[in-house]
Amino acid sequence: MTGLGWGLKSLRRRPLRTALSLAGIAVASAMLLDMVMLSGGIEQSFSELLLARGYQIRLTPKGTLPFDTEASIRGASTVVREIRAEPGVEAAGAVLGTSIYGRTADSLVTLFGYGIQPEAQGIYQVTAGADLAPGDTSGVLLSETAAALLGAAPGDTVTLVGRLDPQIAGAAVGRRLAVRALVRWIYDHRGQPSVGTVLPVMQRLGRETAADRGSLLLVKATDDREVDALAARLRERFPELEVNSVAELVVQAKRRLVYFTQLSYVLGGMSLVVAVLLVGTLLTITVNERLGEIATLRAIGVSRGTIVRQVLAEGVALTVLGAGAGILLGLATAEYLDAILTSFPGLPEAFSFFVPRAGTLSLSALVLLATGSLAGLYPAWLASRAPIAATLRAEAT
Amino acid sequence: MFSCCSPCPPCLRGEFLSVIFAFHLTLALAQTPAPATQPPGIAIERALAERLHLAVGDTVRLGASPDSLLRLAVVAAIYEPRPDPAEISRRALRVRLHLPDLADLLGASDRVDRFGIGLTPGVPADSAVAVLDRAAFGFRAHSSAVIASESSQTFKVVSRFHRAIAVITIVASAVFLLCIMLLKVEERRMDAAVMRFVGVRRRTIFGALVLEAALIAVLGSVLGAGLAFLAGAATNAYYRRFFDTELIFSLITPRIVLFSVCLSLLLGLAAGAVAAWRLVRTRPMVLWGRA
Numbered sequence: 001m002t003g004l005g006w007g008l009k010s011l012r013r014r015p016l017r018t019a020l021s022l023a024g025i026a027v028a029s030a031m032l033l034d035m036v037m038l039s040g041g042i043e044q045s046f047s048e049l050l051l052a053r054g055y056q057i058r059l060t061p062k063g064t065l066p067f068d069t070e071a072s073i074r075g076a077s078t079v080v081r082e083i084r085a086e087p088g089v090e091a092a093g094a095v096l097g098t099s100i101y102g103r104t105a106d107s108l109v110t111l112f113g114y115g116i117q118p119e120a121q122g123i124y125q126v127t128a129g130a131d132l133a134p135g136d137t138s139g140v141l142l143s144e145t146a147a148a149l150l151g152a153a154p155g156d157t158v159t160l161v162g163r164l165d166p167q168i169a170g171a172a173v174g175r176r177l178a179v180r181a182l183v184r185w186i187y188d189h190r191g192q193p194s195v196g197t198v199l200p201v202m203q204r205l206g207r208e209t210a211a212d213r214g215s216l217l218l219v220k221a222t223d224d225r226e227v228d229a230l231a232a233r234l235r236e237r238f239p240e241l242e243v244n245s246v247a248e249l250v251v252q253a254k255r256r257l258v259y260f261t262q263l264s265y266v267l268g269g270m271s272l273v274v275a276v277l278l279v280g281t282l283l284t285i286t287v288n289e290r291l292g293e294i295a296t297l298r299a300i301g302v303s304r305g306t307i308v309r310q311v312l313a314e315g316v317a318l319t320v321l322g323a324g325a326g327i328l329l330g331l332a333t334a335e336y337l338d339a340i341l342t343s344f345p346g347l348p349e350a351f352s353f354f355v356p357r358a359g360t361l362s363l364s365a366l367v368l369l370a371t372g373s374l375a376g377l378y379p380a381w382l383a384s385r386a387p388i389a390a391t392l393r394a395e396a397t
Numbered sequence: 398m399f400s401c402c403s404p405c406p407p408c409l410r411g412e413f414l415s416v417i418f419a420f421h422l423t424l425a426l427a428q429t430p431a432p433a434t435q436p437p438g439i440a441i442e443r444a445l446a447e448r449l450h451l452a453v454g455d456t457v458r459l460g461a462s463p464d465s466l467l468r469l470a471v472v473a474a475i476y477e478p479r480p481d482p483a484e485i486s487r488r489a490l491r492v493r494l495h496l497p498d499l500a501d502l503l504g505a506s507d508r509v510d511r512f513g514i515g516l517t518p519g520v521p522a523d524s525a526v527a528v529l530d531r532a533a534f535g536f537r538a539h540s541s542a543v544i545a546s547e548s549s550q551t552f553k554v555v556s557r558f559h560r561a562i563a564v565i566t567i568v569a570s571a572v573f574l575l576c577i578m579l580l581k582v583e584e585r586r587m588d589a590a591v592m593r594f595v596g597v598r599r600r601t602i603f604g605a606l607v608l609e610a611a612l613i614a615v616l617g618s619v620l621g622a623g624l625a626f627l628a629g630a631a632t633n634a635y636y637r638r639f640f641d642t643e644l645i646f647s648l649i650t651p652r653i654v655l656f657s658v659c660l661s662l663l664l665g666l667a668a669g670a671v672a673a674w675r676l677v678r679t680r681p682m683v684l685w686g687r688a
Contacts, residue, residue: 016675017583020576027569034565061462069489074462164536240462258639267562274573285580333565340557345550 010286010314021282022322028275029326033364034334035268039261041355046253049350050246052186053122056227059217060242065252066216067097076214083219088230090222093120094199094214098206102150103159109149112194115202122218129154129181132198140177141196143185149193152179162205173205190349272371279315279375287311287379294383295391304384311380312373319372323365331356438473440493444641446475461503468502480644483548571664578668582606582676589676590684599677610669618658625649
């Protein structure tokens with residue numbers, strides 16, 4: 001009989017004990033998988049989100065991150081033109097974020113307005129209708145939520161107003177715009193009512209025309225390998241701006257979400273300890289119960305190596321079976337935990353904390369396999385050192 | 398600094414009124430000699446003072462952007478901001494200016510982000526909010542309770558996450574405890590067989606095994622509570638240093654200790670009882686391994 005067969009047979013002898021151990025290993029494995037997914041998921045999800053449209057560099061006002069404060073960049077269009085002239089730049093565009101209002105039949109609704117340059121935009125995807133053309137000063141893009149609030153669809157006309165003035169009880173500026181398309185704003189949180197126009201229109205609505213302000217500049221490099229060098233050049237050329245590559249922004253995001261990463265390490269470590277204790281305890285007691293059997297095998301010529309392999313195989317079998325159930329349980333709990341964490345206010349809807357990847361699953365499986373094998377080392381050593389004659393004599397009495 | 402578009406309703410004539418205007422500012426150490434007229438005083442938070450090695454009396458230059466650091470200001474005070482969990486990961490550095498100074502700096506006079514209104518005692522906040530919203534144009538009124546509820550959403554999410562993790566941990570611990578208890582009691586098969594051979598009653602053996610399980614559960618709970626206090630202290634020490642704050646990150650209350658001890662006792666007793674019941678039901682010869 002092979003070591004694995006011997007191990008499986010041994011596990012079948014005590015079904016309740018084995019079932020409880022498997023349940024324990026499954027829960028520990030599920031927790032480990034979740035924590036491995038959490039530790040790498042933040043980084044991967046954020047990186048995918050930032051690279052959704054292929055723009056690898058962001059420029060923001062000095063000392064800020066994109067849309068982190070109300071600070072804005074003066075002369076945004078000029079800076080964009082200068083960036084586009086840089087070697088290694090495939091595309092560059094400015095984005096202005098501001099609060100504006102939409103007029104409905106009987107009131108005003110608060111909206112988030114994006115001013116964009118349609119020829120180089122990296123913040124939305126068109127879901128229905130046609131995209132804005134560069135220089136289209138009479139068109140507007142709506143999110144699903146904004147469309148519902150304004151009761152508008154592609155082809156309709158909406159009225160946007162900006163800068164309400166309490167002293168004159170009126171809006172300083174207003175525009176009637178034709179809805180060109182419904183779009184998904186990549187960085188919007190769930191249910192955010194956002195609208196987008198070309199940059200000059202939004203600047204006018206937000207009273208940012210005079211200084212040609214933008215909140216953020218996006219840059220796409222022609223070659224991914226040149227991103228760091230291009231970022232360094234831009235940093236030197238525009239010292240008044242904060243220049244961050246996606247990799248650097250991911251580091252910043254990880255720093256802000258460091259609590260979750262550290263929590264994942266602590267809980268993942270605890271899961272491994274629980275798995276080791278369960279497998280180790282079970283195998284130790286099993287070996288102690290079967291010392292007579294082991295001594296008999298040794299007496300008829302079975303080698304110490306074979307006994308060690310059999311005990312280790314039992315540990316591995318236990319771990320593999322438990323981990324198999326644990327992976328299914330882990331995927332289900334990850335979905336539940338992700339639903340909780342992604343309800344953070346202000347978090348982009350597309351962001352995810354728990355990202356299942358083949359690499360994550362493989363890593364968890366490997367770690368568990370190693371854990372199961374390690375946990376079997378002590379009982380295997382006990383089994384191999386059992387005194388044959390004394391054990392057989394004790395069994396006989 | 399500001400004016401209302403219409404007279405305030407009587408119920409809203411406040412005890413106090415505060416205005417806030419927050420904006421992103423850039424600050425740099427001034428290299429220029431002190432001017433003839435005294436620049437305005439500002440208060441900066443301790444972390445900023447430490448970062449830029451500033452002390453009371455130092456002169457700094459302020460501006461709305463890095464290329465317009467035109468205004469001089471004197472550090473009049475260094476203050477420790479009240480710990481705010483909502484701001485902990487942002488690590489924004491704050492400067493406090495008198496409202497006219499900030500408005501002047503930004504070129505945005507007579508403009509604020511929000512008003513704070515203190516109501517006379519007995520006036521319900523909700524009705525005041527409703528009155529203001531009816532009269533308002535260009536702003537919205539919110540009661541402090543609503544703002545507190547909205548701004549605590551982040552912590553509600555974190556709490557829900559912690560609760561979910563706690564449930565998974567409890568399930569894992571329960572299974573682990575059941576398993577260990579079962580193994581522990583099964584280890585006593587030979588003892589139980591001998592006791593049965595010498596005439597000890599099943600009930601007595603059952604009671605002894607359950608008592609043993611209870612003792613182990615109590616000892617484990619006490620040890621666990623001790624470990625939890627140590628882990629909590631380590632967590633607080635680490636994160637307070639990491640975030641440079643006085644916030645409490647891990648709080649172990651008597652209620653939590655009581656819940657944990659009761660739960661582990663209950664689980665330990667249940668597991669011990671199940672295992673002991675299985676053991677006393679088995680024939681002594683089977684326990685002895687000779688059946």
